[in-house]
Amino acid sequence: MTDFSVKFVSKKINKIRWRPKADVKSPPSTTFATGSWDDQQNSVCLWQIHGRIAAIQKDSPESALEHEPQKVHEKSHVGDVLDMQYVSRDYLAVASSTGDVTLMKHLPNTEALSTIFSWENLHHFASGANAPCTCLATRGDDWIATGGEDGQIVVVAIGQKYPLQTIEKADSCTINALTFLKQTEILAVNSFGQLKTFDLRQASNKHAQIFSVTENHVPLLCADKHPGQEHIVATGGGDGMLTIWDLRQEKFPMTLLEAHSGPMWEVKFHPHNPNHLFTCSDDGSLWHWDGSAFTSDPLPGFLSSK
Amino acid sequence: MATTSERESEIFCLPVLQQRHVGLSCVWGLGKQLHVYQTQTPPRIVAEKKHITDIPKVDNQEIFDVQWNAEMHDVSRKLVNETHNIFVMLQGQVKSLSDTTLYKQLRKASKQYRAVLKACSLELMQIADLCEDEAHKLKYEQYIQEFEMVQLIWSLCEIIFIDIHPGGLILTPLLDWLRWHFQEGKQKAMEVSQAEQPCSHAHYWESIYRLLLQGSVDNVRKLLALHIHSSSDPFTSVDELLSKMPQWTYQRAQSVAEYEMKWRHWREECIRRYEAGEFAAYTQLETIVQILCGDDAVFREMKDHCETWYHLLVSKLFYQNPTVRLTDLTFDIKPCQAVYSLPSENFPELDNILQAALEFDIHQVIKESCSFLSSRSWWFVSHLADVLHHCGQLDPQKLPFGSNLREYLLLEYATALMSHKSLWQVGVDYLDFCPVFGRAYLESYIEHIPLDSEGKAHKILHLCQERDFTAQAQSICKVMGMRCLQQERLGSALSWFLKSKDAIVIKQVTDRFLTEYCEQGKFSHLDLIDHLGPSMLITNSLTFLGKYREFHSLYNSGDISAASSLLLSLISSRLAPKTFWMTMLMDVLPLLELSQVVLDVQKTYEVMYCLEELQRDSTDNYKNLADSELDKLQCLRKALAKNLSRAIIEEGSVKLVS
Numbered sequence: 031m032t033d034f035s036v037k038f039v040s041k042k043i044n045k046i047r048w049r050p051k052a053d054v055k056s057p058p059s060t061t062f063a064t065g066s067w068d069d070q071q072n073s074v075c076l077w078q079i080h081g082r083i084a085a086i087q088k089d090s091p092e093s094a095l096e097h098e099p100q101k102v103h104e105k106s107h108v109g110d111v112l113d114m115q116y117v118s119r120d121y122l123a124v125a126s127s128t129g130d131v132t133l134m135k136h137l138p139n140t141e142a143l144s145t146i147f148s149w150e151n152l153h154h155f156a157s158g159a160n161a162p163c164t165c166l167a168t169r170g171d172d173w174i175a176t177g178g179e180d181g182q183i184v185v186v187a188i189g190q191k192y193p194l195q196t197i198e199k200a201d202s203c204t205i206n207a208l209t210f211l212k213q214t215e216i217l218a219v220n221s222f223g224q225l226k227t228f229d230l231r232q233a234s235n236k237h238a239q240i241f242s243v244t245e246n247h248v249p250l251l252c253a254d255k256h257p258g259q260e261h262i263v264a265t266g267g268g269d270g271m272l273t274i275w276d277l278r279q280e281k282f283p284m285t286l287l288e289a290h291s292g293p294m295w296e297v298k299f300h301p302h303n304p305n306h307l308f309t310c311s312d313d314g315s316l317w318h319w320d321g322s323a324f325t326s327d328p329l330p331g332f333l334s335s336k
Numbered sequence: 337m338a339t340t341s342e343r344e345s346e347i348f349c350l351p352v353l354q355q356r357h358v359g360l361s362c363v364w365g366l367g368k369q370l371h372v373y374q375t376q377t378p379p380r381i382v383a384e385k386k387h388i389t390d391i392p393k394v395d396n397q398e399i400f401d402v403q404w405n406a407e408m409h410d411v412s413r414k415l416v417n418e419t420h421n422i423f424v425m426l427q428g429q430v431k432s433l434s435d436t437t438l439y440k441q442l443r444k445a446s447k448q449y450r451a452v453l454k455a456c457s458l459e460l461m462q463i464a465d466l467c468e469d470e471a472h473k474l475k476y477e478q479y480i481q482e483f484e485m486v487q488l489i490w491s492l493c494e495i496i497f498i499d500i501h502p503g504g505l506i507l508t509p510l511l512d513w514l515r516w517h518f519q520e521g522k523q524k525a526m527e528v529s530q531a532e533q534p535c536s537h538a539h540y541w542e543s544i545y546r547l548l549l550q551g552s553v554d555n556v557r558k559l560l561a562l563h564i565h566s567s568s569d570p571f572t573s574v575d576e577l578l579s580k581m582p583q584w585t586y587q588r589a590q591s592v593a594e595y596e597m598k599w600r601h602w603r604e605e606c607i608r609r610y611e612a613g614e615f616a617a618y619t620q621l622e623t624i625v626q627i628l629c630g631d632d633a634v635f636r637e638m639k640d641h642c643e644t645w646y647h648l649l650v651s652k653l654f655y656q657n658p659t660v661r662l663t664d665l666t667f668d669i670k671p672c673q674a675v676y677s678l679p680s681e682n683f684p685e686l687d688n689i690l691q692a693a694l695e696f697d698i699h700q701v702i703k704e705s706c707s708f709l710s711s712r713s714w715w716f717v718s719h720l721a722d723v724l725h726h727c728g729q730l731d732p733q734k735l736p737f738g739s740n741l742r743e744y745l746l747l748e749y750a751t752a753l754m755s756h757k758s759l760w761q762v763g764v765d766y767l768d769f770c771p772v773f774g775r776a777y778l779e780s781y782i783e784h785i786p787l788d789s790e791g792k793a794h795k796i797l798h799l800c801q802e803r804d805f806t807a808q809a810q811s812i813c814k815v816m817g818m819r820c821l822q823q824e825r826l827g828s829a830l831s832w833f834l835k836s837k838d839a840i841v842i843k844q845v846t847d848r849f850l851t852e853y854c855e856q857g858k859f860s861h862l863d864l865i866d867h868l869g870p871s872m873l874i875t876n877s878l879t880f881l882g883k884y885r886e887f888h889s890l891y892n893s894g895d896i897s898a899a900s901s902l903l904l905s906l907i908s909s910r911l912a913p914k915t916f917w918m919t920m921l922m923d924v925l926p927l928l929e930l931s932q933v934v935l936d937v938q939k940t941y942e943v944m945y946c947l948e949e950l951q952r953d954s955t956d957n958y959k960n961l962a963d964s965e966l967d968k969l970q971c972l973r974k975a976l977a978k979n980l981s982r983a984i985i986e987e988g989s990v991k992l993v994s
Contacts, residue, residue, distance in 0.1 A: 038421075040413035042758055044791075068792060069758045110789065127789050156824040162789050179790060181827065202827020202861040204790050221790065222831045222864060242867050247834060249794070268794060292798055312798055 037098050041066035041073065045114040049136070052119055061141070062099075063122055065111025072110055074124055074134065076103040076141055102141040105134070112164050117188065118171035121146070129153040129160035131176055133188065149186050152193065153178030167208035167216065175216055177205030183218060183228065197228060200237070207253040211260045211277075219250035219265050225275060241275060252297045257304050266294030270311055272319075289317060350400050365401065366784045367755025372400040403755065409479065411456050411463070412713070413759070418452045419719060420762045427769045430726050438726070446494045446723055450487060457483035485686055486709065486716050488517055492693050493701065493720060496662065497729050505584055505592065506662045510650045511551045518647060521546025525559060534562040541620050545641045548627055549651040553578050556624075570615045574624060577606055581628075584658070596659045603629060630656035636675055645672040646690050666695045683708075698729055702741065718742075718749035739772040746770050747777065754781045764799060775803075782808050787816060797835075810836045817841060821848070827861045839875040846877040850916050859885060880911040887923075900927050900934045908942050917950050918965065921972060928975040937983045944976055 044067040048059050060080050066072045077099040109128035117123050122134045122143065130150045134143045153161040153176070161180035168174050173194070175185045181201040185194045203221040211217050214230040215238075223246075226237040249268040256262035261277040270290030292312030300306040307319040350372065361375040426445045429438060457480055464476035495509045515522070524543035531537045540559070547555045557578050565571055582598040606628045615621040626634040635652050642648040649672040653660050669691060685708040692700035705717050724730045725742040732740050739747070746766055753763030760781075767774040767781075782800060787793045793816050800809035813836035820829035826848055833841045853859055865885045872882040883906055890899035906912060907920055924943055927934050935943070947969070 038414050038418045040410035040417070042761070068788070110791075112789070112791065157822075159823065164790070179828070180825070199860075202825075202864045203831050204828055221828065222867075224863065224867065226863070237863070240863060240867070242869070247831060247869070247871060249831075251794075292802075293794055312795065 035098070039064075039075075039101075041069050043067075044111050047114050047116055047122075050116050050119045061102075063114060063116075063143075065107065065114045065124060067110035067112070067127075072107045074105045074107050074111060074114070074122075074143065075101055076136075076143060078102050078141065103143055105143050105145075107132070110162075112162055113166045115166045115168050115174075117168045117174060121171070121188065123166055123168065123174050125163040125166045125176060127162040129163050129178065131163055131166070131174065131186065147188075147191075149191075149193070152176055152184045152186070153180045153182055155180050164204060165207045167210050169210045169213065175208050175210065177201075177208045177218055179204040181205060181220075183208065183216065185230065195230060197230075200228065201226065206249065206251050207265075209253050209255050209263070211255055211263075217253060217255065217263060217277075219253045221249040223247040223250055223267065225250065225253070225263070225265060227277065239277065241277075251293055251295055254297050254299050257299055257301050259304075264297050264299065264307060266297045266309055266311070268293040270294050270313070272297065272307075272309055290315065348402055348404075350402070362402075365403075365755075366781070366786075367751050368404050369755055370402045372402055373398070411460050411479075414459075415452060415456045415715065416753070416759060416762060419449060419715070420765060422448050422452070423719065423722065423769075424765055426722070426726070442723055442727055443494075443499050446490075446498050449719060449723075450490055450494070453483060453487050453490065457487065482709070484517075485683070489686075489689055489693070489701075489705065490716070490720060491516065492690060493724075496693055496696065497698060497724055498727055505595075505659060506665070507650065507654055507658055507660065508584055511654060514647055514650055515550050515552065518546075518550065518643065520643075521550055521552070521641075522555075525555060529559065529562060533564075534559070535564050542641065544620075544624070545627075545638060548624060549638060549641060549647070551651075551654050553581055553583075568617075570617055570621050573609060573614050574621055577602075577609065577625065577628060580605070592659050599658055627655055639675050645669075645676050645687070646694070648672045648675060649694075662696065669694060698724060699731070699741075702745075706745075714745060714749040714752060718745040721745045739770070743770045743772055743774075747773060750774075750777070754785075760785055761795075768803075778803070779805060779808060783811060787812065787819075790816070810838065814838060814841055817845075821845065826852075827864050830861075830864060834871050834874065837874060839877075842875045843877040846875075846881045847913060847915075849881055850913070854916070854919055859888070876911050877913070880906065880913075883911075884920075896927070896930070896934060903927070904935070904939050904942065907946050914950075914953070917946065921947060921950070922968060925972055925975055928979045933979065933982050933986050935979055935983065937980065937987055940976060940980045940983055944973075944980075947972065947976070 043064045045065045047063050049061040049063065051057075051059050061076060061078050064075050064077065066075075079099045107124065107126065109126035109130070111124055112127055113125040115123050117133075120136045122136070124132045124134060126132065129152055130148055131152055132148045133146045135146045136142075137144055151160060153163045155161050161178045163176050163178045165177045166174055167176075172188050173185060174188070175183060177183050177200075181199060181203060183197040183200045183205065185196075187194050201218060201220045201224075203224075205218045205220050207219050209217050211227065216228045216230060218226050218228065220226070223242060225241040227239045229238050232238075248271070250265045251268055253263060253265045256264075263275045263277060265273050265275065266289075267273065270288070270292055272287045272289045272294065274285040274287075276284045289309060290311035290313050292314075294309050294311040297307065297309045300308070305320065305322040307321070308316065309319065310316045359375055360372055362370045362372045365371050422445055426441065429441045433441060460476060460480050460483065464473055464480060467473045467476060491513055495506075495513055499509070521543055524539045525547055528534050528537045528540050528543050534540055544556055544559050547559070557575055560566060560571060560575060560578075563571060566575075580602055582595060582602055584595055606625055609615075610622070610625045610629060615625055623634060623637070627638070630652075632652075635648065638651070639648060642651060649665070649668055652672065653665070653668060673687075673691075685704060689701055689704045689708065692704060702717055702721055705720075709716050721730060721742045722745075725732070725740075730741060734740055735744060747770055750763045750766040750770070753759045753766065756763075763781075764778060767778040770777070782796060782805065785792075785796060787796070793812060797809055797812055800806075800812065813832050817829045817832035817836065818841075820826075820832060821844070826845060830842070830845045833845055849859070849861070849865070859865060862885070865881060866889075868878065868882050872879050883902060887899050887902045887906065890902060903920065903923060907917075907924075912920060921943070924935075951969070
């Protein structure tokens with residue numbers, strides 16, 4: 031059973047992200063950002079756990095996890111934080127339930143964040159009201175694609191005020207997660223249990239391909255693509271089911287795995303070791319999946335180990 | 337429970353425009369929230385004498401959102417979250433563990449609660465130190481004081497009600513309690529011992545007295561050793577007495593009687609030495625030995641060093657009757673209280689609570705705590721009552737309105753949590769553990785939680801599914817769906833309504849889809865309609881929509897025969913809403929104009945029958961058919977007649993193969 035330590039904070043956290051390392055050779059990151067939701071005053075906070083890394087390096091007998099994260103900065107945020115992604119080491123994009131996307135920067139030499147730019151009203155309903163911006167995906171360190179409850183996908187570039195591209199009516203339902211498959215191809219999952227791919231080079235609104243999970247339309251809540259093979263995608267659903275897709279095949283997924291007892295909110299492949307997959311869910315558990323037992327076939331299935 | 341009548345009434349001032357014949361009315365919000373508004377309700381006297389038309393209208397109405405006990409500071413929220421964790425684990429252990437192991441866990445839980453309280457109060461002190469605003473600082477001081485009081489009461493309750501050692505003395509933990517909560521003696525001693533000449537320090541003797549009254553004999557000896565004359569006879573004599581003082585420890589396994597005997601011998605020695613005048617040279621040493629002898633008069637002198645009657649009580653008993661039992665403590669309370677003319681600090685209620693605890697009157701403790709501490713939060717009484725209940729110390733009898741005391745308090749606490757914008761998730765868990773009313777409360781609260789976003793709605797749905805609240809789950813889906821419908825998001829609306837599995841609302845959406853088609857000539861939301869799958873069969877309207885779309889895709893891909901048979905089956909099955917029949921019949925027209933005969937005789941008759949039914953329909957839809965519509969119908973009749981003739985010929989003829 032792995033070690034873990036618990037620290038109680040006063041707000042409910044929706045998203046939590048590690049700050050990326052400066053380069054491959056740097057030591058592991060000691061800073062992470064959290065975004066809160068469902069509160070009268072929400073905030074984006076920065077935390078540090080210096081003591082922990084130092085303890086690991088000194089091989090000290092005390093448990094590496096005894097050092098608590100310390101809050102070093104708190105920045106208030108309008109609306110719930112629905113998604114957060116680091117675009118690069120210094121820039122953090124935050125999607126809000128008001129339909130805005132804010133770009134924040136880590137100030138040099140201090141542990142603080144400041145807002146560089148804010149794209150407002152990226153998502154809105156036909157009636158004109160603001161729609162929550164539910165997900166973000168980053169491409170390289172300049173493009174950000176956003177999806178919202180209005181079913182639109184909007185692509186913005188850092189440094190440019192107006193969106194680069196808007197795919198209106200991309201989806202009839204709420205888009206819950208986005209990932210870039212290739213430089214110009216995006217994958218979206220929605221509340222109707224469908225997976226769609228879009229080609230940004232084409233001007234039309236049509237999706238290139240559309241896939242359905244199962245026949246009872248359970249919402250798909252998160253998606254991640256395989257780091258090496260871009261046609262392999264993992265998604266998590268509102269019933270806790272993990273599905274692995276091969277996009278080269280028609281319509282239906284490769285593997286369906288019943289996992290959690292609650293909705294699965296995030297799924298991530300390990301960036302350097304793609305046989306390992308992590309999922310976390312509303313039932314309060316984090317699962318580590320290990321597919322390395324099946325080395326002969328490309329990616330037929332995964333074994334779970336808690 | 338008389339607590340409701342004993343609580344203070346709260347007064348809220350609202351800026352309401354005063355107008356004649358206009359009163360205030362209100363409606364409950366979520367939990368501790370009222371929506372207050374002005375109404376036209378006239379006073380009764382006026383209504384009787386004047387006409388109702390005379391009552392003026394209320395202009396510029398405002399709705400006031402009144403909430404109480406709704407604010408929670410960051411640190412209080414940490415307290416809530418952490419203790420929620422402890423609470424849930426404890427309830428799980430109650431279900432699964434046997435009595436003896438459970439008892440250990442209850443003691444552990446009580447200590448954990450206290451640890452969290454301590455951590456929170458330390459954090460509050462840190463924040464208060466850093467705070468610069470005077471008004472805020474005052475508020476923090478208030479919070480800190482409250483936390484301190486709660487810790488004082490809880491630790492005493494733990495000693496008396498929870499952490500009971502049948503073979504032990506009650507005074508040992510009580511002395512620990514004193515040392516923990518009255519730190520002044522220790523602080524002064526540290527000051528003194530670091531000074532250059534300790535014995536001439538202003539607080540030297542004071543710190544010695546304080547430590548002695550708390551039973552910290554070793555520290556007293558250390559301080560005495562710092563005196564210049566510590567090697568003289570009186571000092572060494574006192575030191576000897578102190579070192580010979582019998583200590584009660586659990587490890588030595590001595591019985592209470594043995595200890596008492598040893599203690600009596602030791603006390604007699606003290607009295608003997610005192611009366612022999614060994615300490616006449618130093619009045620302070622005399623005072624020390626008088627304390628050791630348990631002399632009443634000297635304790636009255638020491639009242640300032642004890643600060644409160646309960647400190648005096650414990651100190652006095654330690655030196656007069658160390659083997660006293662818990663039940664006998666009550667006899668000494670009144671005399672100790674009499675020593676102090678004014679109530680300690682500014683809180684006579686605190687005194688009452690502590691007195692009730694020392695008198696082993698749990699219900700009084702809880703009652704007083706409710707009225708004193710609950711004005712801000714029910715946290716303390718509800719968690720304490722829960723632990724006491726599982727210890728078996730609380731009377732499990734049902735109160736007049738149906739639940740027992742523990743449940744009543746937990747319900748109050750959970751209500752406060754449910755009214756909070758963010759802490760409702762914590763409140764849900766508390767309601768789960770209220771066996772009598774919890775479920776009913778939860779059912780009505782869940783329906784009122786504001787559904788701000790889809791993510792939140794998903795979480796609440798998951799809560800409902802875990803607890804089998806099917807009616808509430810359905811209503812949440814319908815609310816979300818209706819909201820989508822109002823925002824013209826037909827696709828999202830359909831997906832929510834499908835979840836609710838309610839045929840009537842699904843029909844609303846499909847009707848909208850069909851009207852859209854009629855107006856725009858094409859379908860929107862194809863990604864949804866094409867992929868309905870088996871959920872298409874939930875209601876007739878959805879089946880029709882799916883099949884109709886299938887007809888279009890078949891027609892567009894060129895599969896005419898399949899398309900036409902599908903269309904005809906749709907027409908004859910009467911799945912479509914009547915409003916749509918016109919469109920479908922018009923769809924038949926191009927099929928009739930093809931070179932080959934697509935509709936055979938039977939099918940043609942069916943279409944004609946349908947057409948007749950439509951025209952004879954005397955509902956409002958068809959009374960006022962526009963001219964263009966009538967023309968179209970004429971065209972259709974002609975085409976049908978032509979087709980009929982062709983079909984009859986074709987069916988009647990025999991193909992010759994040459």
